[in-house]
Amino acid sequence: MTGEEKKNKLINSLSYFIGVIASFLVAFYIRTIPKAGVFISENFVRFGGNDPWYHLRNVENILHNFPDMLWFDAYTQFPNGTEQVFAPLFDMILAFILWIIGLGDPSQSLIHTFSAYYPTILGALVVIPTYFAGKWLYDRRVGLLSAILVAIAPGQFLSRSMIGFNDHHIAETLFSTIVAALLIIAIVKARQHNISFENLKNKNFSEFKQAIPYFIFTGIALGLYTLSWKGALFFSFIIGVYITIQHIIDHLHGRSTDYLAIGGITIFFVTLIMVLITPELGGSKSLNIKGLLGGILAFPILTGISIALKNKDLKRYYYPFAVAAFFIAGIGLARLFSPSAYQLVTNVGGYFMRTGGALTIAEASPLLNMGGQFSFAPLWFNFGTLALISFLALAFLAYKSTKENTPERTFLIIWSIMVIWAMLQQNRFAYYYSVNASLLSAFIGIKILDFAGWQTLTDNFREKLHSSKEKLNFGSFLKNNLGIWHIIAFVIVILVLIVPTANETMNQTRGVGGPQGQWIEGLQWLEYNTPDPGLDYYESYEIPEDGSYDYPDEAYGVMSWWDYGHWIEVIGHRIPNANPFQQGIGGRRGSINDEAMPGASTFFTAPSEEKATEVLEEIHPDPDKAGARYVVSDAQMATGKFYAMAAWTLDTKDYYVQVQTQQGQQRVPGERYYNSMEARLHIFDGDGLEQYRMVHETRPGNSPERGYKQVYNVLHGGNLELQDTGFVKIFEYVEGAKVQGTAPEDTKVTISVPIRTSQGRTFEYSQTTTSDGTYSFTVPYSTEGPIQGETQFDTMPTEPYTISYNNVTEQVSVTERDVLDGNTVEVQ
Structure with a gap:
């Protein structure tokens, strides 16, 4: 190859190199647009979703025990712990980069900041292998257009490489x-x-x-x-x-x-x-x-x-x-x-298919399923116009392969079909197909350009550029060679392939996921106002031989829905019973006739306090200990997510019922829902419960809570105040103090006390019983305030308990020790 030929080849390659680098930069920029929603303060980085928080957990642990991986984690799924669920390389690469950048001791700020940008870098890098795949399948033009299309791809591919979504x-x-x-x-x-x-x-x-x-x-x-x-x-x-x-x-x-x-x-x-x-x-x-x-x-x-x-x-x-x-x-x-x-x-045909409660996992639901209804909308959300165009291209290539077979294009066809098969079972695999859709659509785009004569136009331009001894006048060349069909084809490619896809992508960069402010505040409160669980958060735990960790006596679990397990662990530094690995959920997997396993689903759907407490006691192998000390609920658990809890038990009947309203038939909560433990805790503030007390609540948030209370008042004769209360509520499970006294036989006796929450809201806690000459109540609230070494609650009674019957009223104080130890308090 002569020097002139090498020079011309370099010039040709340089234009594509610049195009790929520009695609990389565009992809990186798009993914960093919502960074303000990630870096919400100098001291807190909000990672998206659920699993990114556990990747942060892994990375921090690796760096504290470098280079050892966290092969077993005792800080989740209490009282068992769990072996590492993730494959190690993603976290090991990130930890190694941070170790290098941080000179062996990276700060928490560096760890969190770089971890937030890590997925944006990986997402932008996808344009490079996509370019080479398109180049070797067809030519550089297809490769470059593929790189451009995947750089601006929306949907799952975008969201899972967005800033803060470190998964x-x-x-x-x-x-x-x-x-x-x-x-x-x-x-x-x-x-x-x-x-x-x-x-x-x-x-x-x-x-x-x-x-x-x-x-x-x-x-x-x-x-x-x-x-x-x-x-x-x-x-x-x-x-x-x-x-x-x-x-x-x-x-x-x-x-x-x-x-x-x-x-x-x-x-x-x-x-x-x-x-x-x-x-x-x-x-x-x-x-x-x-x-x-x-x-x-x-x-x-x-x-x-x-x-x-x-x-x-x-x-x-x-x-x-x-x-x-x-x-x-x-x-x-x-x-x-x-x-x-x-x-x-x-089982390979349905390898990725989920059933029962697992269908409530957002990423595991079938692609063409929106709220249980068949819909093509997810195709547009994930691929824009590239969905239809890529399917047409795939059909054309499959037909063409019957006459003109090339092994590499056969691979493209099979690769694409297999990914489609996977994403139809679980929508999460749409992030794979974005690459296939880009390659297939780019093939169609270049075919349109070639049909209009763009290949001939570019070949002529290169020939004149390389053969002319004088400087080529680009404007003059276009004036003499660019025709109307060239322009029409170019506009079609831009308007059909690029513009709709880019618009959909930009619509999806307006916000980020992750814990709301109420969750962040609530879990930070949990960390600093509850007893230490007796484990070093950064410890490198040994894998127990029997698969269950030997916890210290002071260790305890935090019961919440599995969605929030990683947040509880990483933000709150407390040990969740259930987590997004779908561990600790309980319920049933096979049939409604199976015995329900103890766990989050069975606890929150329990029809009474007694049944819920039985679940807590069954979770822990020691009959003298409960599986959880704290219960964390949010308004979504009490409303939209409640059905998912029931779905994991395979028993959803009568939680919601059809009623006739002025707006027609509507599905509303039924009596069975209001009897559930979740409703008793969140909708009713734990009123009347003997061993569960609210210890903290956050500010309210947008939720259907007010509507649920209105339904209860109208259909079930309730008298609930129609207001949105704390979005996140933290309850403590305690022994409860035994308040005993005497009253005339067959007399209705009530014990009550006003509770002021951490938000300044006041509600009344009360219980009622019928005396047989004596009466007894088990109450969870201390009227004397917190004590050192125990829960530093900021939701508590504003005065002593009032006991009333007939025309008699008596007051009684209950200490925190009485509540924690189950002491008996006699009413004099």
Whole structure:
């Protein structure tokens, strides 16, 4: 290549390089737009969602015990603790970068700030492998347009790479896209060179030098992907399906399949080594090992079958049947020798499908399901116009492949179909398909431009630019060569592919998720006003042999809905009973006839205080201890999220009923709902409960609470004040003081006391009983205030309890020690 040719090649490459860098910068900028909602104060960074908080937990723990990973966490799922649920690489990379930047001792401010930006960097980096995938599938123009489209992609891909959403999902997308891009390059290289067992046998490695490195790099990338997500067998499965189908296609076309076996073995072997040297993968290490070994064994067998049929000169169409027989035999052997592998294979069609309470997990619901109703709206939300365009492109490529097959484009088709299959089961996988949608839509976009003559126009421009000795007049060139069809095609691509997608993306950058201000305030109060649970938050815990941690006597749990478990742990530095790993939820998984397991769902849906307390006592293996000391509720748990609690028990009947109103039939809370423990706590402020007292509430927030109270007053004869109370309420489970006295037989006796909350709101707590000559109440509130070393409550009575019957009124004071120890207080 002459110096002039090198110069021209560099100039051509430079324009695409600039385009990819610009796409990266645009992607990064979009993801940082709502940063004001993340950095809400000098001392607090609000991470989005739930799992990002646990990744922060992991990173902080790694840095305190560098370089050890938090393989077991006793600070969640009380009273058991839990082994690490996440694969380690996402957090290890972040911790290592922070360790370097912080010179071995990064400050908390640096940890939180960089962690918030981490997903935006990974999200922006996706444009690079997307460009190379498009380039090697088609050409640089498709690659560049793909990079532009994925940079401005909305939906799940955007939200999971937004500033503050520090979760492993974006690492899944980045590493899987790198895997795909490298595999495409490896396939192209293998097609251009003779990668065969014959050359391997004869030690003729010259042909291997061009392709095998890319297969090795693909294996490394697949290993990085596998170490970032416990479910990473998904992409290994995609590669396995592709290699199987490509075997069939190549055999039917009379081509060698050696390169598929050699490449597949190389990829899976490299990944297997990386998996084997990793201590754990969130509980999926064994499954990944089995899957990778299965591929390493299957790929050469598929090629062996092809060679055997060719040697016997049998008809080519026998091969698919032979492959089917091989897999059927494999399934039969799995049934005999590996039930877990057999179950995995037989359930693969619905591998990601959830049922029962798991359907209430937002990211796990089917894509085309909005509030239980079929809808195409999620397609627009996630992909804009690229949804329809990419589906059309996929159908066209699938049709074209029947006549003109290229292995790398076959991979694109299979890769895309498999991701569609996954996201139809769980909408979270839409963040994968954003890459596929960009590649497929870019192919259509460039086809439109080429149809209008843009390829010829750009070729002419390059030719004149390189051949002209004088400086080329760009304006003059366009005036003489740019036609109306060029302009129309360009405008179509901009208006159809880019503008609607960009508009949808910008609409989705207006806010961030994460804990509301009330949750932040409430959990900070919990940290500083409740007893220390007796564990070092940053400890590197040993994995217990029996799977259950040996907690100190002073340890206790905090009961709340599982959504909030990581917030309680990381913000409040307290130990939740349930968490977003769906641990500690309780309820049922199989049938309504199953016995309900103790946990958050059974506690909050319990029909009485007695039943709820039984749940707390069942949670802890020690019969003398309860599973939780504090209960944290919010207005969403009492309203919109209550149905999810019931769904996890598989018993949702009669919590909500249909009633006729002036606006027609409406679904409103029923009597069963108002008898539930959650309603007793949040809607009724714990009024009348014997062992649960409110110790703190935050300011109110927007919720349907007022409407729920109105329904209770109208339909159930209530007299609740129609107001929104504290959005987050913290209750303490106590022994309760026994207040005893005498009164005439068959007399109605009431004990009551006004309670002033931390927000200055006042409500009345009361109980009523009928005397048999004596009466007894168990009451949870102290009238004397908190004591050192115990809960420093700021919600309490404003005066002594008043006991009234007939025309008699008596007052009695109850100390905090009486309440905590269950002492008896005699009314004189």
